[in-house]
Amino acid sequence: MCRMTVTLSDVAREAGVSLATASRAINGSSNRTVRPELRDKVLAAAHRLRYSPDANAQAMARGRTTALGLVVHDIADPYFSMIVSGVTAAAERAGLMVTLASTDRDPERELAFVDLMQRQRARAIIVAGGRTDDADANTTLADALAEYSSHGGGVAVVGQALLGVDTVTIENEASTSELATKLHGLGYRRFAILAGPQGHLTARARFNGFRDGLAALGVTIDDARVVHCAFTRDGGFEGMSELVSRGLISAGGAGPVDAVFAVNDVMAVGAMAAARAAGLSVPGDVGIAGFDDIITLRDITPSLTTIRLPLADIGALVTELALSPARAEPRIVPVDGEVIVRDSTPRRG
Amino acid sequence: MCRMTVTLSDVAREAGVSLATASRAINGSSNRTVRPELRDKVLAAAHRLRYSPDANAQAMARGRTTALGLVVHDIADPYFSMIVSGVTAAAERAGLMVTLASTDRDPERELAFVDLMQRQRARAIIVAGGRTDDADANTTLADALAEYSSHGGGVAVVGQALLGVDTVTIENEASTSELATKLHGLGYRRFAILAGPQGHLTARARFNGFRDGLAALGVTIDDARVVHCAFTRDGGFEGMSELVSRGLISAGGAGPVDAVFAVNDVMAVGAMAAARAAGLSVPGDVGIAGFDDIITLRDITPSLTTIRLPLADIGALVTELALSPARAEPRIVPVDGEVIVRDSTPRRG
């Protein structure tokens, strides 16, 4: 039934060769030097005994592992699951296995995972997900990553470049600025913004870019039209409800606001739901735009004006960064978003 | 810069104690026996030297790891990412790290991953995702899992109970049968089905359940109204387009079909898009129902009649199964779906 584990020694004995030879035959070590005849004998023995190499022992002997650590805020969020998809694909290509942690934005859990990967001697760690402006948390994480990195581990993050490591940054400002310009070009003039949580840097960047884009066109957004809310569907719902209850949006597009920009797609969808719940029509009474171009939401009605991010590519990219030899200076790789205008913001007569 | 790795020996020397004592102090081994005074000295030394235990070495010495393998078909699919979310949460509670593979439904990659986890001596392997009727692939996978299991690894799958291991099954037939009954109760009589791929067992079960539920009410579905298509959004789109082009669905609900059941939500959404693209209205011209109750799609318009699955719970459940001591007989844990009627299938006058 459950005989002891078969080790390489067993295989060697079975094949009538030395341990060293068996090792060489099975993994074709550096100097490919083992007579085919013996090699086959070893392989046959290994197969016969159902030998399975112990990866932990190999890792120890070789001094390197085959693990890649990946931290995301929330794996159930389509934004992250798409990035993870890109990472797993790239990792598989690189012959690595990915160890995943979904930390729910908890700095302590992020830290714990970095420590865990450090102990696992993982080859690299990837951190996905925007930071907040919690300087302590960022510093602590940066320190942990630096410590890990100083022992030869690769590190890369997607988000803001403030962890002192290779980073894939999203051109949030530029993209939202462009979105603002396009919406303006479509005839929108009176904007409100569902700006996400206060300390959320990605949310902030998207908000700033949008506001600045408008400012460049001479349009300003007063504070009463900026609602801070959770970075989630429910946050969008509540934010929009707030706008409605403030009397900013009303039927016939006659309200003080003719378009709402939500700093991500799921918020935008929540906002749409809130609008409907309030008896308002989108885009009839108000236009709505989001950010991310989440695939699952591509069939929403009306189709959502948004900014497309190549999330899977970003995952692949950050993996390459994490795996490539470290530079003295951290590399920053900016990724552009593409504004996509759809039915949720038709031309405003 | 990159000094050699700090080992436990270094810590022991620095603390002026033996290796054994250092080991006991740091991990508080079985018999908690180490004078507080010494313990503190060791801990201080460890901290001073920035000691990080080598998990691989520990795994080898202890003879057990802390890894949990998880295979899904496609991590970018919200169905799976939700399950993964449940698994990662449960794994964290159990003090395990999860190693993820997204296999894109490729049997060879599934196998490769099981083998990989076998070599890693992972504590357990979880396989999420319905099987196909490819007997060879199923047998091969079952064998690999059995082999793994015979070495003491835990195994559990969510899907069909044909791998000979603990399984969380979805009550596909019962749920879809109930859905059929409810739709019938709402006045629908002339159904078409977007049935998914031919060999896909989950798709088949959902189709069968729906058909049987109708049959019990004296309603039959002839083959012309069953379209096989990919288990994806695009599959749903194409399937619906096919139905339309066959002249089965037309404006005013006057066509031969008054409701379409898609075997999952993303297909249903694709079908909605196709209906719209064909100038048809949902639910005006045709009702549509799906399966899964994907959260991200909960705000789709019209809101989708579907069957809710507690996906995160399923993830937690399958994790518990995988981690609990193996039984002689595989356990089968059925999970019910809950029919949720929404706007996409209003009462039919």
Next chain:
DNA sequence: TTGTAGGCGTTATCAA
């Protein structure tokens, strides 16, 4: 309570 020493399964060095 602490220390000594053997072992975990491989790889790698160095002779033969």
Next chain:
DNA sequence: TTGATAACGCCTACAA
């Protein structure tokens, strides 16, 4: 080309 044998970093009887 092959084979002893020493690491690899840690845990754990067993002995002191």
